[in-house]
Amino acid sequence: MKIALMDSGLGLLAAAAAVRNLRPDADLVLSSAPDTMPWGPRTPEDVTAHALACARAAAAYHPDALVVACNTASVHALEALRAELEPELPVIGTVPAIKPAAALGGRVAIWATPATTGSPYQLRLIKDFGGAAEEVTEIACPGLADAIEHGDDAAIDAAIADAASRTPAGTDTIVLGCTHYELVGDRIRAAVGGPGATGPVCFGSAEAVAAQALRRIGDAALGTGTARLTVLHSGRVAELSAAAAHYAEGRLLATPVPAVS
Secondary structure, eight states: OEEEEEESSGGGHHHHHHHHHHOTTOEEEEEEOGGGOOOTTSOHHHHHHHHHHHHHHHHTTOOSEEEEOOHHHHHHHHHHHHHHHTTTSOEEOOOOSHHHHHHTOSEEEEEEOTTTTTOHHHHHHHHHHOTTSSEEEEEEOTTHHHHHHTTOHHHHHHHHHHHHHTSOTTOOEEEEOSGGGGGGHHHHHHHHHOTTOOOOEEEOSHHHHHHHHHHHHGGGGTTOOOOOEEEEETTEEEOOOGGGGGSHHHHHHHSOOOOOO
C-alpha cells in the first residue's frame, strides 16, 4: 500500500502521521513545495497550478491514493485535481471539521487562512453543516501557517495570540481550518482557554482524511507496504525539513518502523 499526501509545506504531517498510526506498514509519499508557501494569499489560479505540480510529482510514484492535505488547495484545486487524476488515482480532499464541531452545539470558531476565511466554499459548509451551533465565527489567522512551517515559536505565539484576541469569549469549539494548525492545536486551545483552563475543544481533519483514504483504497492493497517514506520538495527528492522535528507528527514520521518478523 502506498499513500501520497500533498500540501504547500508541513501541513501534510498531521494526516501522514494519522495514516502511519492506522497503517504502520503503508509507504508514504509526501509532496510539497515549501519554496512557494504560504498558498493562502495566492490567487485560486495560482494555488491550482502549484497543487497540480505537487500532485503530478506524487503521482509519478504510483500511489494507491492521493490525499490533498491542504484546506486551501481543497477549496481551489480539488476539482482540477480530480479531473486530471481520477479515476486511476483516487483523490481525497480535506474538509474543515465544521459538521462534527457544530454537532456539539455551543459557540464555534473556525480558524483558517485569510484566503479560506469568507470564501464561498467555507460559507457553504457553514450554511450546510453549522446549523446545530449556537454561533459560528470565522477567524482569519494571517502569518500562522508560515510561522508553523518554519518552526518559529515566537511568530507562532504572536499569530495565535492575535487570532485568540479576535475569538469571541465563551467559544466552546475551534475548527482548525488549515492543516498546519493541527500541529499546534494544544497551543491554540491554551491561548483561547486562558491560564489553567482546559480550553475549547479543537477539531482537525487528519484522522478523518486518513480513514477516508484507507476506505478508498479498500482491501486490494492490504499488507503490501514496507513503511518507506519518500519526501518531495517541488518534485525533487528531499529529506524532512529540520522544522518537521519541531512537531510530534514530524518526529513520528522520522522514526523507522520496526520490521515485522
